[in-house]
Amino acid sequence: MEMLRRWLAAGLWAGTLLVPVHAEEPSVEAGLRVSRIGGCHDCHTQGFAETGGQIDPSMALKGSPVGFMGPWGTTYPTNLLLTVEPMSEDAFLDFAKTLETRPPMPWFNLHYMTEFELRSLFRYIKSLGEPGEPAPEYLAPGETPKTPWIVFAPPQMPE
Numbered sequence: 001m002e003m004l005r006r007w008l009a010a011g012l013w014a015g016t017l018l019v020p021v022h023a024e025e026p027s028v029e030a031g032l033r034v035s036r037i038g039g040c041h042d043c044h045t046q047g048f049a050e051t052g053g054q055i056d057p058s059m060a061l062k063g064s065p066v067g068f069m070g071p072w073g074t075t076y077p078t079n080l081l082l083t084v085e086p087m088s089e090d091a092f093l094d095f096a097k098t099l100e101t102r103p104p105m106p107w108f109n110l111h112y113m114t115e116f117e118l119r120s121l122f123r124y125i126k127s128l129g130e131p132g133e134p135a136p137e138y139l140a141p142g143e144t145p146k147t148p149w150i151v152f153a154p155p156q157m158p159e
């Protein structure tokens with residue numbers, strides 16, 4: 001009987017300990033983590049890759065003038081502060097769940113994010129301050145970019 005009471009007590013403790021985990025509120029800190037492990041800064045934050053993963057707060061997610069050129073034309077990592085500027089948190093949720101873009105943006109990864117992750121990401125982007133300037137406009141195939149670009153070409157097979 002004493003054993004049973006101890007087991008029950010232990011079980012109840014485990015239950016109460018789990019509650020805060022499920023009730024975790026979306027936060028700026030969680031959003032920063034999502035953006036880091038989601039790889040968003042790799043493309044959307046200038047200087048990030050070159051500095052081994054340092055985030056310059058004045059550049060964070062503000063887009064990049066380095067284009068990605070491929071069969072789709074030339075695309076530029078967007079200034080995400082401008083993207084979310086007119087959106088409510090709920091609107092961002094719908095936007096992220098249905099987003100489709102040109103390459104090499106991994107838009108499909110956003111569809112797998114949980115509501116907690118997307119709400120946190122939104123709060124993190126909103127916390128970054130003044131949106132600043134937009135990234136260069138998309139260029140159609142054949143148009144020559146005015147800023148540096150990376151070529152995403154299909155592999156050449158030896159004959």
Ligand code: HEC
Nearest residue numbers: 038039040042043075076077078083101102104105106138
């Ligand atoms: C490999 C580089 C790369 C990575 C990694 C990347 N993006 Fe992008 N992203 C781009 C490019 C390039 C575009 C522009 C695509 C276009 O012009 O169609 C873009 C576009 C977007 C857009 C559309 C913006 C708009 O205003 O329509 C959103 C939102 C976005 N990215 C969010 C993210 C998030 C969040 C992450 C991290 C989970 C991420 N991206 C990771 C390159 C990247």
